[in-house]
Every structure is written in C-alpha cells, then in structure tokens.
Amino acid sequence: MTKSLPPLGWLRSFEAAARHLSFTMAAEEIGLTQSAISQQVKSLEMRLGVQLFVRHARGLALTDAGRRLLPEVGAPLQALANAMVGMDTRPSRHLLTVAASISVAHWIIAPRLPGFRARFPDVEVRILSAIWPDDFHTTRADVEIRFGSGKQAGPEAQAIRPNGLVAIKAPTLHGPISDLPRIETVGTSSGWQAWSRQVEPLPGPSIYTDTYGMALHLAVHGNGVALVNEWMTRDAIRTGLVDRAHPASIPSQEGYYLSVTTDKPEADAFRALILQ
Numbered sequence: 001m002t003k004s005l006p007p008l009g010w011l012r013s014f015e016a017a018a019r020h021l022s023f024t025m026a027a028e029e030i031g032l033t034q035s036a037i038s039q040q041v042k043s044l045e046m047r048l049g050v051q052l053f054v055r056h057a058r059g060l061a062l063t064d065a066g067r068r069l070l071p072e073v074g075a076p077l078q079a080l081a082n083a084m085v086g087m088d089t090r091p092s093r094h095l096l097t098v099a100a101s102i103s104v105a106h107w108i109i110a111p112r113l114p115g116f117r118a119r120f121p122d123v124e125v126r127i128l129s130a131i132w133p134d135d136f137h138t139t140r141a142d143v144e145i146r147f148g149s150g151k152q153a154g155p156e157a158q159a160i161r162p163n164g165l166v167a168i169k170a171p172t173l174h175g176p177i178s179d180l181p182r183i184e185t186v187g188t189s190s191g192w193q194a195w196s197r198q199v200e201p202l203p204g205p206s207i208y209t210d211t212y213g214m215a216l217h218l219a220v221h222g223n224g225v226a227l228v229n230e231w232m233t234r235d236a237i238r239t240g241l242v243d244r245a246h247p248a249s250i251p252s253q254e255g256y257y258l259s260v261t262t263d264k265p266e267a268d269a270f271r272a273l274i275l276q
Helices: 008-020 023-030 034-048 064-084 102-119 133-139 192-198 212-220 230-238 265-275
Strands: 053-056 059-062 095-100 124-129 143-148 165-169 182-185 207-209 225-229 243-250 255-260
Touching (some): 008 034, 008 059, 095 265, 102 124, 102 212, 102 265, 165 212, 212 225, 212 230, 225 230, 255 265
Parallel strands (some): 182 207
C-alpha cells in the first residue's frame, strides 16, 4: 500500500528553509511566521522519522537526509508552479474570483454566499484555494483572504477582527477543558502551551491538525476542545454547531487579512459581507 504523503505545506516549508538555510528567510518568502515554519519542519521530521536540519545558533545546515530530500521536493513544487502559469484564461466579465484557504471557504464564505448570490445573481463566483504567496500571485483574484502577519499580508490588506484564539467544543461535550481531549493546530505560533501560560495550566493536546478549519471540524463532531481563530468560529457558534468552552481568549501572532484588488462593485460588496 502506498504510504500517505505529508501535507504540502510541510514540504513547502522544508524546501524554502533548505534553500535559504534559514527559517526566518523561509517565513518571509512563504508568508508565515518563523515559528510556524519551524513547527512545520519539525512535524515533517517526526513524520519521516529523520532529522533534516542541524540547528545552529547562526542558522541551519542540512543533514544527509535533508540533502537527499531537497531535490526530490523542490522539482515537483517547481513543476506545480509552472503548470499554473497561463491556466487562467477565462474572461473577467461578470466573474468575481476569490482566493482563500479551504478553511475560510468552508466556514466563512459558504454561509455568506447565498446572500451575495441573491444580491448579484448575474455574477459568477469562482473560489480558488490559496495558501502560499505564490498561490495569490498566480490567481489574480479580485478578493484575497490571506493568513499570516500584517507585514506578510502587505500595507493594503485589512486585518480581520476579532483575531484572538478561543476554545470551542461541541454542545454535547461536557466537563472542564482539563478533562477533555485538546485539539492542536500545528504550524501556528500560539496554541495550548500559550493557553496554559496565560489562562490555566493544562496537559498537552492529544489530537493534532494543520489548519484551524480542520480543528473546528473536529470539534464540531465531538472530538475535543479546539483553539481556533475567533473570526472563523462566528457562524459555527451562531448556528449552535459549537459552544465556547471557556470565556477567555488569547492573542495570536498570525491572523486573517482581506484585500480587494479591483474596483468591481461586487468585490466591495463581497468584502462587506465577509466582514459583517
């Protein structure tokens, strides 16, 4: 049986860090924080069962395993980027293109899309999955919703609030957080360890995922308590899919940022809908 592949994001973080021999420079290229890159590379090392980097005070050095892996990862990533060039050939008339992660599309865009379609029935909406900066560069979207820091999003991007992390769980799940399984989103700078320092000490998480959207989905189905970006939880809480497991929230170094790159009136209307 074919062994399952690690998440593409982990491979992308490794490839950038290996080229630059720096988690910091890889973070600037990709659009994540340095700690997020470091966590994703560590997750990849744990998945593969080998050490890919030797960490020095002044930078990184590839191990033999890392040197073997780099060309095997770099070539397919470049091939994917090349394949996307020139693929967007459809006319832009009466078409609104939105670039966002699958998590944002699932938990934010989908609940609001019927209202937008009712107001603009003649506008076609195309939603493209985008995570990395290269994804946004090649999509030429009218509306972009990025995850990262303000510096990475750019000066024209609007920060989406609220931006803290909140603990959520299914309404059927009862008991204090300390007695329930905890779901961790790896690749972000804040998590249950930060919660333990700032709110209440807790044992470590027992379920791991790599997106807030998946963490929220796991919580909806009663798998435990997830720390999720508060903006992403709004509709799920409003519709009763999840409850707050604790009234506190903790700050996050990363967040979601919205940009409108066109003067189409429907793009401004879509932005207002997303921010409401």
